[in-house]
Amino acid sequence: MARRYDPERRQRIIDAAIRVVGEKGIAGLSHRSVAAEADVPLGSTTYHFKTLDDLMVAALRQANAGYARTVLARGALQDPEADLAAELAALGGEWLAGDRSGLEVEYELYLAALRRPALRPVAAEWAEGFADCLALRTDPATARALVALIDGICLQALLTGAPYDEAYAREMLARVIG
Amino acid sequence: MARRYDPERRQRIIDAAIRVVGEKGIAGLSHRSVAAEADVPLGSTTYHFKTLDDLMVAALRQANAGYARTVLARGALQDPEADLAAELAALGGEWLAGDRSGLEVEYELYLAALRRPALRPVAAEWAEGFADCLALRTDPATARALVALIDGICLQALLTGAPYDEAYAREMLARVIG
DNA sequence: ATCCCATGCGTACCAGCGTACACATGATGC
């Protein structure tokens, strides 16, 4: 790829898109709103991302990478000695305690895949990557169920606004691990 | 409520809204698209539902009622003799086997509550109603976890397009029940 | 030095949107 005048331009647009989704939701995402947020002209966003789907793919991929880092940072997940249920419950706490807007953006883009075929592969990457990571400590079927349960618990917390109950999460995750 | 010239009018609009969401997603829902689908003039939709949020609330409430019926129809859920995990796994099969578009609509509206405060109480009604129903056979905490796991499994199936594995669902639900 | 083209910019077009509002109609209470 040839060098560009503003090599950060594309990245700035992606960052702006994530902020826009955080503030106004996917419904508020448009070429214009992103351009304004990134402080670039309209033509620049349409040049780098022909369609909004392209932009959402890039945004979801970046958000996924961020959460994947938080998973990997919790090295204890690979440690056979560590309590897997407790580690996962703590991970949920890290995501759900305090400011939840980041996780909201992640889930909003993740769930948008329901209707946007372009996002499906990226959403699947996340779910499979997470499951593969967990499969190192259990079997693949259990790993998938853990991901499903974590998704469900996070969604319930986000939808109801209820506080996160780490002890409850740990107990239920432990039951699935068996 | 006074009688109306077309007592079915409001209901027809809600049904049309559900069809529109099924075909084009929430992004394709507008007063005009619903009016066209219901074969009523634009003014009629705006009269019955001042905002799209109002319409979505009505649509989600109706979709919820439909799924609540499928839960209650499975009377075995109340039977202390029946295998709860098997019953729930079969319920998932009923939802996910064959045509999934109905469940897609349900989840799309359900998840829209993430960004639309007006939908949150309705989404919460569903989750709590389902959990209350299950709590008759277990404790409240386990019931909530079962709802979360079912949500997660359904979402994974819808997002990946993978076929529903009832035996797997039954096994994981059984582990949560303990 | 020169040319090419990826990159960046500005603007204009048209379609679809929510909303508002004036008017039509017929059920209901008196």
Next chain:
DNA sequence: GCATCATGTGTACGCTGGTACGCATGGGAT
């Protein structure tokens, strides 16, 4: 009957959106 008002209809306005397209600019190949 008749007045009243909930219900139903048609149309117009202003705004925002995606898209297209012509032009500007400067890095890199030749």
